[in-house]
Amino acid sequence: MIDRAGADGADEAAEPGHVPVRAPELAGAVDGLNVTAPLTMRALRGKVVLLEFWTYGCINCLHQLPGLKRLAAAHAEHLVVIGIHSPKFPNERSTANLRQVLARHEITHPVANDADFRIWREYTVRAWPTLALIDPAGYLVAGASGEGHLPQFDQAIAAVTRVFAERGELRSGPLAEARPLVTSLPGELAFPGKVAVDAARGRLYVADTRHDQILLATLAGTPVTRIGSGREGADDGSCREACFRRPQGMAVRPEDGALLVADTGNHLIRGVDVDAGHVRTLAGNTDQARRGAAGGGAVTSSISSPWDLAHIGRLVFIAMAGVHQLWVLDVARGFMVPYAGSGHEARTDGGLDDSAFAQPSGLAWHGGTLFVADSESNVIRTVGLPPVNTVRTLAGGDLFEFGDADGVGEAARFQHPLGVAYHDGALYVSDTYNHRIKRLDLATRRVTAFAGSGTPGLRDGRSGRARFYEPGGVAVAGGRLFVADTNNHAVRAVDLKTAAVSTVIGNGA
Numbered sequence: 412m413i414d415r416a417g418a419d420g421a422d423e424a425a426e427p428g429h430v431p432v433r434a435p436e437l438a439g440a441v442d443g444l445n446v447t448a449p450l451t452m453r454a455l456r457g458k459v460v461l462l463e464f465w466t467y468g469c470i471n472c473l474h475q476l477p478g479l480k481r482l483a484a485a486h487a488e489h490l491v492v493i494g495i496h497s498p499k500f501p502n503e504r505s506t507a508n509l510r511q512v513l514a515r516h517e518i519t520h521p522v523a524n525d526a527d528f529r530i531w532r533e534y535t536v537r538a539w540p541t542l543a544l545i546d547p548a549g550y551l552v553a554g555a556s557g558e559g560h561l562p563q564f565d566q567a568i569a570a571v572t573r574v575f576a577e578r579g580e581l582r583s584g585p586l587a588e589a590r591p592l593v594t595s596l597p598g599e600l601a602f603p604g605k606v607a608v609d610a611a612r613g614r615l616y617v618a619d620t621r622h623d624q625i626l627l628a629t630l631a632g633t634p635v636t637r638i639g640s641g642r643e644g645a646d647d648g649s650c651r652e653a654c655f656r657r658p659q660g661m662a663v664r665p666e667d668g669a670l671l672v673a674d675t676g677n678h679l680i681r682g683v684d685v686d687a688g689h690v691r692t693l694a695g696n697t698d699q700a701r702r703g704a705a706g707g708g709a710v711t712s713s714i715s716s717p718w719d720l721a722h723i724g725r726l727v728f729i730a731m732a733g734v735h736q737l738w739v740l741d742v743a744r745g746f747m748v749p750y751a752g753s754g755h756e757a758r759t760d761g762g763l764d765d766s767a768f769a770q771p772s773g774l775a776w777h778g779g780t781l782f783v784a785d786s787e788s789n790v791i792r793t794v795g796l797p798p799v800n801t802v803r804t805l806a807g808g809d810l811f812e813f814g815d816a817d818g819v820g821e822a823a824r825f826q827h828p829l830g831v832a833y834h835d836g837a838l839y840v841s842d843t844y845n846h847r848i849k850r851l852d853l854a855t856r857r858v859t860a861f862a863g864s865g866t867p868g869l870r871d872g873r874s875g876r877a878r879f880y881e882p883g884g885v886a887v888a889g890g891r892l893f894v895a896d897t898n899n900h901a902v903r904a905v906d907l908k909t910a911a912v913s914t915v916i917g918n919g920a
Contacts, residue, residue, distance in 0.1 A: 434460075434545040437493070439529025442506040444513055444522040445591045450493060452549050457582030458491045459571050460545040461564065464525075464536045466499040467512040468787065468827050468844070470716055470732050470770050471558050472540045474699065476516055478561040482568065483520055488583045489547075489572050494522040497531040499539070500813065500826055502844035508867070508881070510592065511898050515602045515621055519591035544568065547575045547582065559701065596621060597900040599634070600917040605673075605719065605830070605884030606893045606902060607661035612668050614685075615893060617902055617916065618658045618884070625658060625672060627685070630888055632902065632915030638670075638683055638690065645677045645697050653690035655681070660719030660774070660884065662727065671727060673717040680709075680717060680729065680740060694740050694747050702734050706748035709740060714747075719830075719884070721774040721781060723796070728781055730771040737771060737783070737794060751794050751802055758788035758809050759802075766802035768792070769810055773830040773884065775838065782838055784831040789813040789824070791831060791840060791851060805838075806851055806858050815845040815865060823858035825849070830885040832892060834907060839892050841882045848882065848894065848905060862892075862905045862912055869899045869918060874910035879903065 436452050443449050463479060465472035483492045498504045504526040513522060525531055534543055542560060544553040544567055553567050575581040601621035608615055608630065617626040624639035636650070644654030656676030663670055670683040671693065679695035692710060700713035715733025722728075727740040728750065736752035751763040752771075759767035771792075773784030781794040782805075790807030806823045808814070814824035830841030838851040839861065847863035861874065868878035880898035887893070892905040893915070901917030 431550045434543070434549050434551050435530070435533035437495075437523060437530055439525065439527060439533075440495075440523035441504075441526045442509075442524040444506070444510060444524065445519060446521045446588045447590050448588050450491075450521055450523070450586075450588060452545075454588065455491060455545075455586075456549060457547045457580065458586070459486065459489050459547060459568055459575075459581075461490060461492050461568070462495055462534070462543040462545070463492065464495045464497055464531060464534070464539060464541040464543075466497060466539050467503055467509065468500060468770075469539045470787075473516065474558055474716065474733065475540055475561065476518065479520065482561060482565060485565065486568050486572065487585075489581055490568055491586050491589075492520040494518065494520060495525050495530050495534075496522055497525040497528050497536070497539070499811075500844050502826060502846075502881075508898075511881075513592060514594040515897075521586075521589055544571070546571050547580055597917070600626065600900045600902070602897050602900065603883070603895040603902065603917075604657075604659040604675075604897060605661060606886045606895045607663055607670070607884075608886045608888035608893060609663040609668055609670075610888040611665065614663075614668070615888075615902070616661050616663075616670060617895065618661060618672070620657050620659065620897075623655045623657065623676075625655070625661070625670070625683070626916070628902075628916060632904075634916070638685075643676075645674070645679060645692070647681075647691045648689070650683065650685075650688045650690060653681075660717070660730065662720040662722040664722055671720050671722060673720050673729065675716050675718060675732075678714050678716065678733070680714070680720070680727070682742070693742055700734055702754040704734060704749070706738065707746070709742070709745045709747045712747055714738065718770075718772045719774045721776050723776055723781070728774060728776075730774050730783065732770045732772050732786075735768045735770060737768070737781070756787065756810075758785065758790055758804065760792075760804055761802060763794075763800050763802065773828065773841065775831045775833045777833040782831050782833060784828045784840060786827050786829055786843070789826060789828065791825075791828065791838060805853075806856055815842070815847070817849075817859045818857070820856040823851075825858075829883045830895070832885040832887050834887045834892070839885055839887070839905075839907075841885045841894065843881050843883060843897075846879045846881065848879070848885070848892065862910045867898070869896070869901065869914070871903075871913050872911065874912070877903075877912035879912075 604620040694709040718732040757767035769787035816824040826844035
């Protein structure tokens with residue numbers, strides 16, 4: 412959970428008062444999605460209404476989506492779930508970008524684009540995510556901030572429904588104004604999140620996230636095969652039959668070419684024997700871990716939204732975005748533990764236990780250093796491997812200090828960077844919400860725009876002319892930087908000498 416005022420993300424709850432409080436009107440949104448007309452409290456009279464205040468880059472908000480879908484289905488006759496999207500980042504203000512997110516995450520309930528925070532202020536919200544429950548008479552009956560409250564809201568919805576059914580003041584049936592967007596998935600790729608390369612074997616792996624698969628292609632972009640059935644699930648088995656759910660980061664074990672996958676939506680780490688064509692679970696038990704999880708046995712421990720992986724020696728380092736930490740997995744010993752980060756959502760340098768991250772989402776390494784794209788802090792961090800054991804910030808701002816600016820160290824600005832790759836003394840950063848690739852010189856800590864105009868779109872060509880659309884993961888092979896260009900449903904390649912951009916997979920490539 413992120414507090415807009417900058418406080419740590421500890422869950423907070425507000426008990427309903429004894430004096431009935433009328434729910435403020437849902438006025439001031441710049442647009443409405445999944446509806447035919449703006450929703451009003453008058454139009455919602457007779458319905459139980461659950462508002463979720465969220466912002467689409469926040470992992471804690473994304474965690475609630477499956478639960479909200481289950482609540483909507485369980486109380487389909489009487490409950491209306493409405494997302495109030497109050498954006499943290501400038502890029503998240505765009506209705507076009509928000510529409511992409513609804514398609515990516517299959518969000519079918521009504522969503523108001525509260526870009527100017529007018530509804531947020533009316534409801535005196537301070538943190539993402541926040542829930543507010545409104546009874547059929549239009550009064551607030553419960554509210555809570557943070558994750559983990561949906562079971563209690565399920566009980567409260569049932570209780571409110573019973574009371575108003577006995578009064579004869581409950582309206583049944585679907586909401587007339589609700590109309591989910593009809594979206595069709597693109598052909599070859601759908602919202603690819605990450606890429607990985609096995610240069611020794613000429614393999615390019617793409618996390619075809621919305622298709623719940625991994626695409627294996629040549630480094631020239633020619634598809635070879637797919638790993639995963641394409642059905643959501645956590646089944647192990649052959650590459651044709653196994654299931655994933657919204658996979659993200661990957662790493663290749665160099666000695667045998669085995670692929671490790673951050674199966675983000677399942678809260679699992681999976682291992683793929685590519686040559687034998689078999690998938691098995693290496694870590695996680697499909698239950699989402701909460702802050703304070705201690706690890707232990709790899710397949711018996713809960714983990715939370717692993718977003719990227721780095722294979723270093725016999726260990727696998729995990730960007731555990733859901734609990735704002737880095738974890739380490741010893742596959743051979745079947746054991747995993749937190750490695751760095753207190754679990755508090757913040758940008759704090761220092762020792763491994765005292766440091767803090769904010770949704771770490773991208774990993775790279777070189778020598779004895781692990782590099783981290785710390786997305787919600789808008790920074791690039793370094794984590795010293797033993798015996799160094801310290802965390803420090805290389806470049807960027809803080810939780811609410813973001814932008815699009817070249818500069819040295821903390822004078823540079825990123826906007827929700829999701830990927831990082833090392834090459835020849837520099838880091839290449841996927842500056843996701845700025846729709847750019849940036850270069851960070853490790854000797855000088857200078858950050859410069861490398862590829863992309865900064866305007867979302869799909870266009871190949873020279874550095875400043877090319878366009879990306881919320882690029883995610885990056886990886887280097889053969890003098891090129893491969894980019895998972897998420898909202899373009901494509902993989903792009905950037906020549907590391909000329910910065911020229913070409914499309915190698917997807918969208919007509």
